Amino acid sequence: xxxxxxxxxxxxxxxxxxxxxxxxxxxxxxxxxxxxxxxxxxxxxxxxxxxxxxxxxxxxxxxxxxxxxxxxxxxxxxxxxxxxxxxxxxxxxxxxxxxxxxxxxxxxxxxxxxxxxxxxxxxxxxxxxxxxxxxxxxxxxxxxxxxxxxxxxxxxxxxxxxxxxxxxxxxxxxxxxxxxxxxxxxxxxxxxxxxxxxxxxxxxxxxxxxxxxxxxxxxxxxxxxxxxxxxxxxxxxxxxxxxxxxxxxxxxxxxxxxxxxxxxxxxxxxxxxxxxxxxxxxxxxxxxxxxxxxxxxxxxxxxxxxxxxxxxxxxxxxxxxxxxxxxxxxxxxxxxxxxxxxxxxxxxxxxxxxxxxxxxxxxxxxxxxxxxxxxxxxxxxxxxxxxxxxxxxxxxxxxxxxxxxxxxxxxxxxxxxxxxxxxxxxxxxxxxxxxxxxxxxxxxxxxxxxxxxxxxxxxxxxxxxxxxxxxxxxxxxxxxxxxxxxxxx
Amino acid sequence: xxxxxxxxxxxxxxxxxxxxxxxxxxxxxxxxxxxxxxxxxxxxxxxxxxxxxxxxxxxxxxxxxxxxxxxxxxxxxxxxxxxxxxxxxxxxxxxxxxxxxxxxxxxxxxxxxxxxxxxxxxxxxxxxxxxxxxxxxxxxxxxxxxxxxxxxxx
Numbered sequence: 001x002x003x004x005x006x007x008x009x010x011x012x013x014x015x016x017x018x019x020x021x022x023x024x025x026x027x028x029x030x031x032x033x034x035x036x037x038x039x040x041x042x043x044x045x046x047x048x049x050x051x052x053x054x055x056x057x058x059x060x061x062x063x064x065x066x067x068x069x070x071x072x073x074x075x076x077x078x079x080x081x082x083x084x085x086x087x088x089x090x091x092x093x094x095x096x097x098x099x100x101x102x103x104x105x106x107x108x109x110x111x112x113x114x115x116x117x118x119x120x121x122x123x124x125x126x127x128x129x130x131x132x133x134x135x136x137x138x139x140x141x142x143x144x145x146x147x148x149x150x151x152x153x154x155x156x157x158x159x160x161x162x163x164x165x166x167x168x169x170x171x172x173x174x175x176x177x178x179x180x181x182x183x184x185x186x187x188x189x190x191x192x193x194x195x196x197x198x199x200x201x202x203x204x205x206x207x208x209x210x211x212x213x214x215x216x217x218x219x220x221x222x223x224x225x226x227x228x229x230x231x232x233x234x235x236x237x238x239x240x241x242x243x244x245x246x247x248x249x250x251x252x253x254x255x256x257x258x259x260x261x262x263x264x265x266x267x268x269x270x271x272x273x274x275x276x277x278x279x280x281x282x283x284x285x286x287x288x289x290x291x292x293x294x295x296x297x298x299x300x301x302x303x304x305x306x307x308x309x310x311x312x313x314x315x316x317x318x319x320x321x322x323x324x325x326x327x328x329x330x331x332x333x334x335x336x337x338x339x340x341x342x343x344x345x346x347x348x349x350x351x352x353x354x355x356x357x358x359x360x361x362x363x364x365x366x367x368x369x370x371x372x373x374x375x376x377x378x379x380x381x382x383x384x385x386x387x388x389x390x391x392x393x394x395x396x397x398x399x400x401x402x403x404x405x406x407x408x409x410x411x412x413x414x415x416x417x418x419x420x421x422x423x424x425x426x427x428x429x430x431x432x433x434x435x436x437x438x439x440x441x442x443x444x445x446x447x448x449x450x451x452x453x454x455x456x457x458x459x460x461x462x463x464x465x466x467x468x469x470x471x472x473x474x475x476x477x478x479x480x481x482x483x484x485x486x487x488x489x
Numbered sequence: 490x491x492x493x494x495x496x497x498x499x500x501x502x503x504x505x506x507x508x509x510x511x512x513x514x515x516x517x518x519x520x521x522x523x524x525x526x527x528x529x530x531x532x533x534x535x536x537x538x539x540x541x542x543x544x545x546x547x548x549x550x551x552x553x554x555x556x557x558x559x560x561x562x563x564x565x566x567x568x569x570x571x572x573x574x575x576x577x578x579x580x581x582x583x584x585x586x587x588x589x590x591x592x593x594x595x596x597x598x599x600x601x602x603x604x605x606x607x608x609x610x611x612x613x614x615x616x617x618x619x620x621x622x623x624x625x626x627x628x629x630x631x632x633x634x635x636x637x638x639x640x641x642x643x
Contacts, residue, residue, distance in 0.1 A: 002494040009492065009511030010518065016506075017519065049570075054561035192498050196564070199500075203566070214496040431562050435506035436494070 002393065002437060004406065005471050012406045012436050019408060023058030055431065059408070064090045066415035066427055072099050075107035076115035077447040081424055102419065103456055105442045106426035110283040110399050111370045112447030113314030113354050119362045120314070120353035124346045131345035139331075143342035151348045152319075158355050159281070159307070160289060160299035161321035163328075167336045168343040170278065170308030171197040173318030176336035177306070178274075179205040182241050187227055189271070190245040191215065193253065198245055198276060207243075208233060214253075217261035220244065224269045242271040243304075248280030248291035252433055252441065254394020254401050256280070259291055263301050272303040282312025283399050288358045288371050294397070309347075313354040317343040374399055374446040377453060381444055384457050389470035393439070402428075402439035403460070403469065410467045411438050417463040423456055501569065503560040504578040507587055516594065520546065536606035540616060543602040546595065547619040554591075555626045556640060571642055575626070576633055583629040595623040 027050075060067075065084060073080040080099040086092060107114055127147065137143035148166065156164035167173040178201030182188060186207040190198060193214045202209050210227055213219040224242070231238050244266050246257050259275070266273045277290045285293030290307070292299050299305065304326065308318040320330060331337055358367035378399045385392045391404040405411055408429065415427045429438040444453075464470050492510040499505035506512070520542060527538040559570040560577075569577055579585045599620035606612045625631065635641040 003491045004494055004510070006490045006492050006511060006514075009494075009509065010515045013506075013512060013515040014519065017515075048563065049559070049567075051557060051559050051561060052563040052567070056562065192496055192500070211498045211500055213498055219498075431502045431564055434497075434502070434509070436509050436511075 002404065003391065004404075004436070008406050008471065009436060012408070015408050016430075016435060019059055023054060026058060027054070059430075061091055062089075063412040063415075065093060066412050069419075069424070070095060074115035075104060075109050077104055077109075077112070077445060077449070077452055078102065079104040079107070079424060081419070100419075100422055102422045102424040103448075103452055103459075104424050105444070105456060106424050107445070108279070108311040108443055109314070109445040109447065110312045110374055110443070111288070111314075111354070111358065112445055113312070113350070113357075114445070115314075115447075117314070117353075117357070119357050119364075119366075120350055123353045124350045127349035128346040133346065134344050135342045137341065138339050139337050139342045145345055145348075147345050147348045147352070148342060151343075151352055154352050154355055155319045156321055158289065158359070159305055159319075159321045160292070161305060161323070163324045163326075164319050164321040165327050165330050165334070165337060166317055166319045166343055166348070167334075168317050168341055169336075170310050170316070170318035172336050172340065173306060173308065173320060174198050174276065175201040175204060176340075177320055177330065177334055178202055178243075178245075180330060180334045181205075181274075181304070182207045182243055185232060185237075185239065186241040186243070187239045188243050188245060189220065189223055189227070191247065191250075191257075193250050194245060194247060195251065195276065195278070198247075202245070214250075215255060215258055217258055217265055220262060221265050221269075224265065224271060228269060242269070243274050244271050245274045245276065248275060248277040248307075249284070249398050249400060251279050251400060252402060252428065252439070254398045254441075256284070256291060256294070256395045256398055259295050259297050263297055267301065273301070274304045274306065275302050277305060277307040278318075279311055279400060281307040282354075282358060283374060284397055286371070288312070288367070309351050313351045315347045315350040315354070317347060317351070370446040374444060377446065377448055378444045380450075381442070381453055381457070384453075385460070386472075387475040388457070388461050388464070389472045389474035390460075390464060391469075391471045399444045400441065401444070402441045403464075404471065405438045405440055405467070405469055406436060408438060410469060411440075413467045414440055414463050414469065417466055418459060421459040421462070423459045423463075425460075499580060501560070501565070501577055501580070502562070503565075503569065504574065507578055513590055520594075520598070534605075536602070536612070539598070539602040539605050540612045543595075543598045543616055544619055546598060547623055550595070551623065551626070558640070572633070573640075581632070583632065588627065592624060592627045595620050 065086065070082040071079050072082050078101055081102045083096050083098045083100060084093040085096055113120060131145055131147065135143040135145065152164045152166055155166065156162060174197035178198065182205050184206040188202045188205070188207050188209050189212055190202060190209065191214055192211045210223055212223045228239070230236065244262065246262055249256055263273055281290040282288045284291060287293065292302065303322060305321045306318065309315040356362050360367050375397055379396055382392055382394065382396065382401050385401065385403065393402045393404070394400055405414055405427070411427045411429050415425060418425045425440050425442060427440045433439060494509050497505050497508045499508060524538055524542045527541050528535065531538070554575045555573050558573050559567065579587060599616050602616050603613055
């Protein structure tokens with residue numbers, strides 16, 4: 001539920017209208033200009049349709065320096081951001097040799113495994129020396145090592161399902177698995193704010209897709225009832241299969257899914273539940289087992305659990321966990337398993353070691369400390385931001401917190417101002433978010449110390465004042481000082 | 490003065506912005522401010538200004554709603570490439586609140602423009618032609634219709 005000041009909504013529409021109008025004017029003048037110049041590509045078809053490219057050319061390129069910033073160090077709590085210069089108004093950017101050391105609020109480094117770890121990294125280096133960087137084969141040919149088998153067992157045990165299958169790429173896990181699970185004649189009901197990988201997988205499957213209002217179990221029930229009553233389009237035969245796809249933590253909102261209600265509705269109407277825990281596995285829950293542990297849902301009720309290793313485990317790849325029959329079927333039919341190169345062995349070792357640290361099997365309690373620290377950090381940061389008057393989305397305990405910007409001009413302003421003060425944040429606009437709702441997305445890590453967070457709050461407050469994004473009134477300052485003796489703002 | 494923005498179920502990013510609060514007000518305010526702008530730039534009578542606004546509105550909205558097809562970004566893999574914006578909004582459902590509002594605005598503009606010019610020619614003729622084309626283009630029966638193949642696909 002996003003609360004927008006009415007004036008901001010009106011001014012945001014107006015700004016976008018102005019930007020589109022100027023973009024069109026520039027396109028027309030480019031058309032006129034090119035009329036006079038000879039084109040040596042007569043007879044060739046254009047590489048991309050002019051109208052499809054409009055947003056990228058006329059809006060995205062103008063603020064391109066805020067996106068895709070290269071880094072030159074590990075994505076730890078502090079990161080080296082490479083500086084770039086542009087001679088043609090951001091159409092092309094050239095890297096310089098200068099870097100600036102910035103506080104990293106953009107990486108999905110939830111548990112701090114993104115840089116050197118005293119337990120994981122030596123084991124990864126050993127595995128690199130023993131197995132080399134790539135398996136150079138798909139899983140079914142020669143790409144399954146003992147580490148891969150151990151990884152799949154480890155993941156299945158960690159997540160709480162009988163078996164698991166691991167893919168080399170998180171995005172490909174969704175887009176390659178969903179077409180295998182369901183086809184024409186089936187129905188996919190997905191949350192309206194699901195990730196693009198799910199949308200691509202669903203579109204590629206050929207099944208009918210229906211969308212329900214974000215995180216609203218009552219609307220899901222309404223859609224399910226309607227669709228089951230109507231049946232397949234045109235023939236009205238009953239659906240072959242119904243899969244409901246939801247995410248654990250929504251990456252653009254930071255909200256946690258209302259899983260117990262959704263699972264009970266799906267059980268009532270006999271639909272399968274597909275849970276994408278990309279951002280929630282390893283980050284929430286008492287032992288880091290994700291949204292099921294946090295909300296007390298029995299993992300046996302979820303038919304397909306999917307997750308990625310890029311966020312909390314500091315590696316790459318994704319997994320699907322489910323019943324033994326399901327995983328056996330996937331191993332025989334999923335193209336990501338049969339044809340794609342298997343996950344590189346050192347990365348697999350990183351995941352196994354990270355899981356061992358989280359569960360405390362390495363003999364220390366660093367895992368429990370990390371989980372406690374990320375929860376503390378997230379709650380502290382969110383509370384302080386809300387006190388300052390920012391509009392922050394997301395539930396408590398979620399390490400993802402978007403700060404609403406709304407106006408398109410505030411996107412580059414906020415981003416550049418933060419970079420000037422050595423704070424690296426990720427800003428997101430249309431079309432990854434709805435047109436009106438541009439935001440700056442903060443990802444908190446367990447490796448951020450309290451001083452780091454306080455510095456970040458000061459910088460964000462200053463940038464927020466400059467860009468005018470404190471849409472809510474700030475909480476009145478308390479008379480007594482903070483516990484650590486530092487007053488904020 | 491806050492409004493709540495409920496997340497929509499529209500997957501088409503090109504049209505879902507029209508379902509959020511504040512769009513109608515912005516539209517009307519843009520028309521009003523452009524009338525003031527025309528008045529101050531051209532030093533004409535209010536009636537001529539309204540006629541200019543009406544005709545400019547006709548050109549801009551016809552081009553963007555009923556001529557340009559597809560979406561300005563490539564993420565949706567071109568599923569909407571044969572549909573104009575008018576055919577895309579509300580997922581193709583006809584006679585929704587948004588469509589009724591967008592049909593009423595050119596008519597109201599026409600009435601204002603004709604009234605303030607005292608129904609004189611040639612403004613009346615041009616205004617009537619514009620509103621006729623606008624309203625006919627928005628009929629439910631004209632959904633996905635391409636007369637004489639104008640603006641059809643190759």
